[in-house]
Amino acid sequence: MQQIKWGILSTAGIARKQMVPAIKEAGNTMLHAVASESGKAADTAAEWGASVHHDSYEALLNDPDVDAVYIPLPNALHKEWVIKAMHHGKHVLVEKPAAVTSDDIREIREAGKETGMTWMEGFMYQFHPQHSYVKELIEKGTVGAVQKMRATFSFPLDLTSSNIRLDSSLGGGSLYDVGCYCVHACRHIIGQEPEAVVGTGRKQSGTGVDISTSALLTFQDIDAVIDCSFNESSLNRYEVSGTKGRIEVPFAFRPDQNPDNGEGLVIVRDENGRETERKTFAGNQFTLQIEHFSQCLIDGTQPVYTPESTHNNMKVIEAVYASQEQI
Structure with missing residues (x-):
C-alpha cells in the first residue's frame, strides 16, 4: 500500500x-x-x-x-x-x-x-464509529422524531496559568477550544445548519477570553443546546431526545476517557427513561481520521469533512460570540 x-x-x-x-x-x-x-x-x-x-x-x-x-x-x-x-x-x-x-x-x-x-x-471525533451508529438509530426512528440535542464539553483548567487557551491573541477561549466540538456535533448529527443562534458566556477578567459559554442553536425543526467550560469537572457528552426516547453518548469527544474500557458508548432509553440498549464501539479516532485523510490523498478523492462544512462551523461560532457581545 x-x-x-x-x-x-x-x-x-x-x-x-x-x-x-x-x-x-x-x-x-x-x-x-x-x-x-x-x-x-x-x-x-x-x-x-x-x-x-x-x-x-x-x-x-x-x-x-x-x-x-x-x-x-x-x-x-x-x-x-x-x-x-x-x-x-x-x-x-x-x-x-x-x-x-x-x-x-x-x-x-x-x-x-x-x-x-x-x-x-x-x-x-467524527470518525469514531459511535457517531455513525447514532445517525443510524435516528434514521431508523428508534427514538421517534428528534426534538432536541444537547452537547457538553468541559474540563478544569488552571485559570492562573499561562496556558495558550487563556491568551486571546492566540485564539484562546472555551468556545474555540472545546465548544467548537459541541457546535460541530449538533450540525453533524442533526444534518442541518442552524437558522438562529443565541449565546451567553463568562469572560475572564484580564485576558478577556470566555471561560464558559452556553448557546441555543435553532435548526429547522430541532433545537440544540451547547455548553463548554474551562471551570468545571471533565465532561464530554451529547444526547439526542426524541418523541419516543433518547440516545446518550457519554464519551462523545474523548472515548478514551471511558474508565471502563476506553471505548465509545451509546445508550438508548425509551420514553420512560428505561435503558433499552447499550453498545460499545472500539477505535482510535485519531488513527481513523488520518487513515481517511491519507487515503483520500492516495486516491485523489475529497475527504468526507469538507471545507464548506468547516466554514459553516466557524460561522456558527462567530454568531455565538456576537450574541455574547450583545448581552
Missing part, C-alpha cells in the same frame, strides 16, 4: 500524545519529519521516530519528501501556516479550529482551490 509521508509543524503535546501514535498505527502513513523553532527538533525527531528534523517550519515545508503536514500550532497561527503549506505543495491536516474567523476560513478555501492542495480541519 502507498504511504503518505507526514511532517509535523511544532512539538505540541497533542502531536506527541495522539497524532504520532496514530500515524504509526495507520497502514497508509509514515512519520517523515518534525519541525521545531525552539531548538528541540532533533531530540523530538529521535523521540518520535521521525526520519528527519528541521529547525524551522519553512525548512520542513521545503522538504521535497513531505507529502502532507499536520499543524497543531496555536489557533491564531493556523491560517498563516495552512496557506503557506499549500503554496509549498503540501496537503494539510490542521487542528480545530482551522482558523479564528470565517473570513480566515474563506482565505484558506481560496488557497486550496488556487494550489489544488487538499486540506481538512481536524475534528477527529
Whole structure:
C-alpha cells in the first residue's frame, strides 16, 4: 500500500500524545519529519521516530519528501501556516479550529482551490464509529422524531496559568477550544445548519477570553443546546431526545476517557427513561481520521469533512460570540 509521508509543524503535546501514535498505527502513513523553532527538533525527531528534523517550519515545508503536514500550532497561527503549506505543495491536516474567523476560513478555501492542495480541519471525533451508529438509530426512528440535542464539553483548567487557551491573541477561549466540538456535533448529527443562534458566556477578567459559554442553536425543526467550560469537572457528552426516547453518548469527544474500557458508548432509553440498549464501539479516532485523510490523498478523492462544512462551523461560532457581545 502507498504511504503518505507526514511532517509535523511544532512539538505540541497533542502531536506527541495522539497524532504520532496514530500515524504509526495507520497502514497508509509514515512519520517523515518534525519541525521545531525552539531548538528541540532533533531530540523530538529521535523521540518520535521521525526520519528527519528541521529547525524551522519553512525548512520542513521545503522538504521535497513531505507529502502532507499536520499543524497543531496555536489557533491564531493556523491560517498563516495552512496557506503557506499549500503554496509549498503540501496537503494539510490542521487542528480545530482551522482558523479564528470565517473570513480566515474563506482565505484558506481560496488557497486550496488556487494550489489544488487538499486540506481538512481536524475534528477527529467524527470518525469514531459511535457517531455513525447514532445517525443510524435516528434514521431508523428508534427514538421517534428528534426534538432536541444537547452537547457538553468541559474540563478544569488552571485559570492562573499561562496556558495558550487563556491568551486571546492566540485564539484562546472555551468556545474555540472545546465548544467548537459541541457546535460541530449538533450540525453533524442533526444534518442541518442552524437558522438562529443565541449565546451567553463568562469572560475572564484580564485576558478577556470566555471561560464558559452556553448557546441555543435553532435548526429547522430541532433545537440544540451547547455548553463548554474551562471551570468545571471533565465532561464530554451529547444526547439526542426524541418523541419516543433518547440516545446518550457519554464519551462523545474523548472515548478514551471511558474508565471502563476506553471505548465509545451509546445508550438508548425509551420514553420512560428505561435503558433499552447499550453498545460499545472500539477505535482510535485519531488513527481513523488520518487513515481517511491519507487515503483520500492516495486516491485523489475529497475527504468526507469538507471545507464548506468547516466554514459553516466557524460561522456558527462567530454568531455565538456576537450574541455574547450583545448581552
